[in-house]
Amino acid sequence: MSRVEESIEVNVPVRTAYNQWTQFESFPQFMTGVESITQIDDTHNHWVTSVGGVKREFDTEITEQTPDERIVWTTVAGETKQHGVVTFQSLDATTTRVTTQIEWQPEGLAEKVGDAIGVDDHRVKADMKKFKEFIESRGVETGSWRGDVD
Template structure:
């Protein structure tokens, strides 16, 4: 079973971090091995993945959704997949994001393609990629100030 429990600081408000996770259609932009996530209803998501030991399509249900604060989901079929995103505003207006992901791949049949192998380091790198995506989108636009000649 793969279990990742990671906390990182992001220089953007919790609403922006939440918005990025809540937009399930964009999760594949930062999570390795995820081809797509489609929200079938407000609570049910269809995941398409290319991850070793995980069915290429599985379903998950959203157990908790507290805007700008928390998302919690779990798989509802043969594989074990759970996710939790907790957001806390920091003193400087940024976000402390805690992510807990776990899954237990099923044994592969000999004729099945392996898919992407995931480990804790890969997932931690994915979360750093998410941090960069959010911070670059949140970065204030600055104008170059050219000194005026006297």
């Protein structure tokens, strides 16, 4: 398994950062390679990605979710094997640290080479910067889901 971790400080309150992250269907606006995400229900999403010319579809399940603190997910169907967690830490009333940790199984030669030379690390770092720009430019979230998942 490969692993990447990235943190970024965003200049919005923790509630705003967390609420936006629960809006999975907005991810294509700031995540490279994510073509679409369809939210099936409160804990399941269908992803369509295209990275390096490789198109994949897979389903994820949120296995843990605590408002303003963390979201944990894993793939449950499809070609991609992935597990991750995103955490939210309030640094002050208007600043939040968002940390993403993702583990995945690279498949095929292109993904294995990309992993070896750090392509995924760079992509996650760039996507976190795009999330920062996205939420800070708006100042408010596009929606929210405040439920708990145990």
